Amino acid sequence: MILELYMKNCALVDELRLHIDKNLNILTGETGSGKSIIIGALGLCLGGKYDRSFLRKGTEKGLVEAVFDINNNKLKEKLLENGIDIEEDNQIIISREIFDDGKSVSRINGRSVKVSFLREISTYLIDIHGQHQNQVLFDKDTHIDFLDLFGEENLFEYKNEYESIFNEYNEIKKALNLLTENKDDMQIQREIDLIKFQINEIESANLSSNEYEDLLKQREVYRNSEKIYTNLNNAYSNLYDGSINSVDLISKSLGDLSSIAKYDDRLNEYNETIERIMYELQDISRDIRSYKDSIDFSPYELDQIEQRVDEINTLRRKYGDTIDEILMYKNKISTRLDEILNRDEKVEKLKSKLQDIEVVLKSKADKLTEKRKDVAKDLQEKLLYELKSLNMKNIVFEVAFNKSNFNLKGQDDIEFMISFNLGEDIKPIYKVASGGEMSRFMLAFKTILADIDEIDTLVFDEIDTGISGIAAQIVGEKLSVIAKKKQILCITHLPQIAANADTHYCIEKKTSTDRTFTVISRLNDEERKNEIARLIAGSNITEKTMEHASEIIELAKKVPN
Secondary structure, rough: OEEEEEEEEEEEEEEEEEOOOEEEEEEOOOOOHHHHHHHHHHHOOOOOOOHHHHHHHOEEEEEEEEEEOOOOHHHHHHHHHHHOOOOOOEEEEEEEEEEEEOOEEEOOOEEOOHHHHHHHHHHHHEEEEEHHHHHHHOHHHHHHHHHHHHOOOHHHHHHHHHHHHHHHHHHHHHHHHHHHOOOHHHHHHHHHHHHHHHHHHHHHHOOOOOHHHHHHHHHHHHHHHHHHHHHHHHHHHHHEEEEEEEEHHHHHHHHHHHOOOHHHHHHHHHHHHHHHHHHHHHHHHHHHHHHHHHHHOOOHHHHHOOOOOOHHHHHHHOOOOOOOHHHHHHHHHHHHHHHHHHEEEEHHHHHHHHHHHHHHHHHHHHHHHHHHHHHHHHHHHHHHHHHHHHOOHHHHHHHEEEEEEEEEEEEEEEEEEOOOOOOOOOOEEHHHHHHHHHHHHHHHHHHOOOOOOOOOEEEEEEOOOOOOOOHHHHHHHHHHOOOOOOEEEOOOOOOOHHHHOOOOEEEEEEEOOOOEEEEEEEEEEHHHHHHHHHHHHOOOOHHHHHHHHHHHHHHHHOOOO
């Protein structure tokens, strides 16, 4: 149950705190006063998409925050699994800070969470009903979900058994499709020939892991061999072989130091260091000469290297950027070739296994269908009762069953069929339902679900679409009945619905200096009478209007439990 909603810098709201009671909470106000802001704020707390237009003009950030009292054990477990502590009073605070750059930060009890997590837990907190949900009923594919929701307790075991077998069945089908890939024998033979060619091409190249990098280095040496030879020759001459060279000069310096080294330890250290350097220079000079003498200017060697690099580059373009990737690809297609060559045997085994499991799957699906039909009969009876109590006396409703291919939900193609008027043929609901009829149909559905689902709070926006008069009065009474079991927050324009409020709030748009802002106030009995009179007659409120307002409030108090 939602206890409190707080908003700051949201649309026309500067700052607003709304305490929400149990039972039936009604929100009324003139068109454009900001009633939709409440739904928008709740939507953000439940993980809805944030649009920057929701942030109050001229502000950099805003905040929506909702306090919930939770009793759902599944929700508590999910929160604890995600490291979110729950206070002893079972309250959680969901907040969402919104910014002018389009970003937002979500928290539960102060802990940052992803928006996707808010959407995940929203199904345990609030059921927001608006015109969009009416449109969902027009989609035939959703009807099986509505039926399963109604019969969740009775269908749970049958659905789980079916889904378990279906998942196994689906895995076998995937494995079978992977082997055959829906190809005929000619296509398979072409694939075999291609794989054999690719394997042969890679194996013929006789690749080794570091070969390509080594070849590139060798190629650089060969391409620059003349420059390398010249510079090495110069270096060798300067170090050792020239008429004036480093070794000779250091040797002369060493002779000078040797004769005085005995006079001072430091001079002796100099002498030993220079002697070591001279020997190292002699060693490196010999290495340079050996390297220089080993250089081969043969153009043939360079051609061989270039050809090998081109050969490897051709393979790289086809099979992978590196030699390791090329070899991995060869292993992969070799495995695939083995699967194809042995596929006939494997295909037969899988087909046999598929046939066996189809028998089991069909049995489970039939049992699920049978149980769904029992649930459908119960749904039809209860829904017809509720619809007729909503002044839809001549309505006919049926749940039509047809067969479909096996899927995760079973083999049932389900569609809600309905006739709203006496003498009219029963047809798919999307072909015959008006906006007002759909509103009442959904309300009837919510009524029978009130004892089934574990959501404590229902929000109704536009429940009064397309209705008036007696129908509106009956819808208001029905909301009052549901509110004995659930917390309801309902936005309405109709006095017949508003009169049933346990708590009545008025939303108003006001101006101050250069700004417009929305405020919400909780009405006392007199203020409530005035607001219902406004809903009846607009601004032209007379004494009779006030009497009428008092009358419908008194009538609403007599609604049976």
